[in-house]
Amino acid sequence: MTLPPTFDPDRAIALARDTLQIEAQAVRAMAERVGSTFAATVALILERPGRVVVMGMGKSGHIGRKLAATLASTGTPAFFVHPAEASHGDLGMITAADVVLGISNSGESDELLAILPVIKRMGVPLVAITGRLDSTLGRHADIALDASVAKEACPHNLAPTASTTAQLALGDALAVALLDARGFKADDFARSHPGGALGRKLLTHVGDVMRSGAQAPRVSRQASLMELMREISDKGLGMSAIVDADDRVLGIFTDGDLRRLIENSGSSVDLRNLSALEVMHANPRTVRAEALAVVAADLMETNRITSVLVVDEQGRLCGALNSNDLMRAKVI
Template identity: 70%
Template sequence: MSSRPDPSSAATPEAMLARARITFDIEAAAVLGLKDRVGPSFVEAVRKILDVRGRVVVMGMGKSGHVGRKIAATLASTGTPAMFVHPAEASHGDLGMIKAVDLVLAISNSGEVEELTVILPVVKRQGVPLIAMTGRVDSTLARHADIVLDSGVEKEACPLNLAPTASTTAQMALGDALAVALLDARGFGTEDFARSHPGGALGRKLLTHVSDVMRSGDDVPRVPPDASFTDLMREMSAKGLGAAAVVGSDGRAIGIFTDGDLRRQVETGADLRALTARDVMHVGPRTLRAEALAAEAAEVMEQHRITSVLVVDASGVLIGVLSINDLMRAKVI
């Protein structure tokens, strides 16, 4: 008789949902099971990594290798220099990438993967500290290791108990726990994280300054207080910002006139041609310094429901202007 399961019984919506929920239960139990097994060896591993002058070299085969790549990336992005080295490639020359100042984090559920165990003696002879993350604390990998992190699980989520599922989830969670513990121990903050992710949303918010995105020089719409209303509108149209700064003889911004101000003036029915910039400007405009974060400019605009803000130096002299469109183009918002 065939040992293959009947696919028709597992193809119903009910069976699919049931299998998904069972998977979640098994993998959740695998992760929660780690809580009772982290102890002195975990603390020792964190301290050992903190002492490393080189990099954490993560190694693993198959699914453990995929997990290892992610762990190496997480470590590197949270303040711990790390890289992934494939064990099979290591025995063909890539071992030269591992230096005596490094530390090896080897990942294997069985702890008996040949491509990994064959290079362990070489790693040990170099004097490189070895941390093992394995589901078998009595394995060859564990015996060679200086520190053993137990990532064992009772069973896989795979109904055949063959495909690495719960075991790789446990490895991933244990790797994240290491990275986060190291992050805390290093005092790694949001600005440090942003420097590791300059192309991400957080990096843009924490690393982009007003000076990086503001308009300056001739691109800044400005008029003197006695400018006619016609000249004011001509300057606004020429610079295409929807606003213009009113600047005194000393270069300081004393007011601003926006499209919104124009609508309000029109509603009054006043003869606008007879007015000057001083007559129609909004006194006390919102200003920022060039060294402020662009994200701060976004907050000011949102808080005061404005679409542009003037940029001044320490003396209040106008040096630039920033609009909400500039922030959008820079992907700060």
Template identity: 70%
Template sequence: MGAQVLAIEAEALGALRQRVAGPMAGAFAAAVALMLACRGRVVVMGMGKSGHVGRKIAATLASTGTPAMFVHPAEASHGDLGMVTPGDVVLAISNSGEVDELTVIMPAIRRLGVSLLAMTGRHQSTLARHADVVLDNSVAQEACPLNLAPTASTTAQLALGDALAVALLDARGFKEADFARSHPGGSLGRKLLTHVRDVMRSGEAIPRVALDTVFTELMREMSAKGLGATAVVDLRGKVRGIFTDGDLRRLVEKGRDLRALVAADVMQAAPHTVRDDALAVDAADLMEKRRITSVLVVDATGVLVGALNTNDLLRAKVI
């Protein structure tokens, strides 16, 4: 039975694809054009299972660059129709096109002067007759063995809603950064909206020493700041080098007399740095490629303004 249900729904989607690519191509393009030109919001309406699908379509539109909201048709006739304003586009969803809660408010919607899109399985229905554009989401049969429960028809509605949203996304030139702005709590949002300055250590938390700092003071600075490294800066605060725990181990292995050394003697000159206005994910990529666990942060003039390590990025959930 499970395989049969999937086969019926797949067949419904195949037929819908053929209509969108063929006889319904003009209506689909007209629907996209109306929604693209919408100065307000796309107001999605639907009852029952069509209403549940409508909520998802509204959410998908809103998250992909098309301002949208869902209004329950039954509530619309009791005051919520005031949410629909001139400049909006109404997308009404009903497989039969005859659901009372929708048809009763169609005249009122038309008087508002908004464009009306109908997603329905019946071209001659009351809903279709009121609409500016009709999108045919009819199915040959429901997957329900009684041919009653909305199954294949709601799958077709959902897929057609996705097709509209993605077509609009493409027409708007919607990019990853735009998607991230509407999903700041998601992993993509964190990656594309979090900058180095948002997660770096700054102020007194930055380990730094001067070029002539004696080795014992350099080690005290490293130990106090707990980064496993310290920046070496000149009198203008510009980064001249870095000294890390790994450098210390290599010096000990060579048997150097550490007491006689200053920071300029032991530092790695011209270390890798990252700008404070760079994306944190770019800093993570740099650290991974160079196989380093920390990086110094500079401003546009090369002055040290922060420090960052992998633990900072993990806490910010960038990596």
């Protein structure tokens, strides 16, 4: 495709820098204006037993959808309602226990203003994020948050750019203040994001990914080295536990231990006569089944090992896992 004759790489770079500077300045200026009305908004949402219903038209609507998603994933139940659809039945989704958060840079969006009387009759508090506090939306809101900008980043000062950035930043600030007030922690975030990397790390336990029962390699202390090697080969974990008669872990023997044993043994030593008790490493690294899988991953990394045994309170073997198991579970 041929580039248009008006394209100038240097101008494109200059405009990009101007855009970023204008939007950064808009956010900095808004940060200086944050005060008691912002705190009152946080308190209002915390006090209401219902949800935050976010509304906005056009670009403000796109920001609203993102804000509703951010609130919902950080401990504040929220959803987005399109103002135009609200006038045709979707207002039934709003209850008297909710808070409506209306977003409009001009504060004069017809679709949003059309439903204000209904919201007022229902007694639902209205919070506005607007660039004009003296607009119809700003004047009729219970609380109006100032998201005004000096100018848009658009060279013609027309396309919503700096104004939508300000709305987005103010919405994120609101979500962060709410999650902090609710005592929302990393594990709470993980519960609402079970499919994400953080969710897997904070919700996956060793017991969820370990090999258990007959899949966990083990031999008795009296087992020969040949029997020990056969168990390692059959179970495919590159190691085996050595246990006593009550299945308590006495030690471990790995593929690496076998290589070192062969390298260090003289020709006069018959390895077939050695027992598992004689070749094992006593007091191996272990982990509990209820521990987070990421703890097992850290244990392996710290000690430069690829497998770990899982034991119960009495030190009895209940499972085993290696780094491949953790990778399959996407914990590492």
